[in-house]
Amino acid sequence: MSPTITTFLFEAANFLILAGMLGWLFFNPVRDAIAEYRKKFETDNRVAAESLAAAEEMKRQIELERTNLQSELNEQRQRDREDAKQQIQQLLADARAAADREREQSHRLAMRMSETQADRIAEVAAISAAESVGRFLEEIGSVELQSAFVNAACQQLASLPQGKLSPVKVESSQTLSSEQIESLKTALGSAGEDADFRTDESLRVGLRVSTA
Amino acid sequence: MTDQTIIAVVAMAGAALTMALGAIGAAIGESRIGAAAMDALARQPDEASSITRTLFVSLAMVESTAIFCLVVALILLFANPFLSVMGN
Amino acid sequence: MNLRIFGDPVIFEIGPVPVTETMVTSTAVTIALVSAAVLLRHFVSRQPHHWLAIVAFMTVDSFDRLVEEIIGRRHAIVATLAGSLFLFIAACNIAGQLPGVHPATGSLATTSALAAVVFLSVPIAGIWTHGTWEYVKQYFRPNPLMMPLHVISELSRTLALAVRLFGNIMSGHLVVGLLVALAGFLVPTPIMALDLLIGLLQAYIFAILSTVYIGAAISAEEE
Known part of the structure; x- marks a missing residue:
């Protein structure tokens, strides 16, 4: 047998055996594993999508x-x-x-x-x-005091402007003497004509001259 | 000059001519492939991986013509059937 | 200078059957791949969160998606075939970088065997999917004159598949061998790195092209 022919036949058989062995031992199991993985991934994906939807x-x-x-x-x-x-x-x-x-x-x-x-x-x-x-x-003593009050009142009245005093009301604690009334009338001037003289016991001393 | 010598000389010349012409053809073809691949790469850089793969395959296939020439030249030089026939 | 291009030394013989170095290398690669697969499967079934299990998932899923992109739908058998092609060729190419190991794919017999497997898978997949009559009718589409062209195209693409892989790996190995013989230590390191890249690339291309061929037979009716 020629070595070339032998080699040719041997190589062909060798390769066919190799392909068969690889297909049987390697390609098909790995392919199955890949398909299994793919299916598992798909299932996982679906489960994950469902859980995601539920969570949403x-x-x-x-x-x-x-x-x-x-x-x-x-x-x-x-x-x-x-x-x-x-x-x-x-x-x-x-x-x-x-x-x-x-x-x-x-x-x-x-x-x-x-x-x-x-x-x-x-x-x-x-x-x-x-x-x-x-x-x-x-x-x-009361009499001197009375006259002193009258004098003071006369002085004060004289300093006031004449003509605007009426009606005048003079009240005293004790009855005034006529001289005293006279001097007051003079001091009052024109208003003295209708002046009203009266005695008021509530005033204990002195006299009160009310003018307008 | 014996027939043997004539055949040997012609075989050597044939081998040289085979290599030369075959290399020219393969070189021209490969250069065109390279230029076309450059063009395609410039146009579509996204397809770089596919273009490169096709480029290598095409280069190897064109290169194989030069390899055929080499094989023929080697046959002429080292395994010339006519030399052994005439030798016998 | 020991440059091996087409030869394949016979190491020993079992009765009348010679055992070549390529057969030993590819058997070792097969055993290593199956052990790795068993290890990964153990991790997948026992510790699905270990990084080795993740590697297994990514590997299988990337082949599934590759097939889905090319054919248009998921197809477990085609994905298994393409994945096995890629893993076997890539493992052989990487094993070829080990010192003293000649890569199994650097032998035309190996690559022809792989291409023949793909070549035979195309009508099997077509008949499996569409039935014999429908599949045979495809050769006479658009008109019966195209039949030889279809057949030639299938044969030539199988040849191209085989010779492309063989040429790439063998030439890479040859260049490294030449550089080691001419320049010596450490000089071929960049070329070896390029060889690694080319080895993985060729494995990828072989897987993709076989997927495309089988996928065309599977989905021809749908177009």
């Missing part, structure tokens, strides 16, 4: 729920805020009214207090003044 749905629901809750919460908060505002205003008004009342009361109290105090002080002052003046007058 869940997320959407949660979102919706959250929005609802949010709006509810907002409403609640709004309502609470308004209530609180009203309460605050109520409280404020109450407090203001109370404060006003309190102030009014204290004002009144203070007024009363000051009035009574002023009255008492005035009374005390007047009494003490009257007492002191009375004592003083008793010391001086």
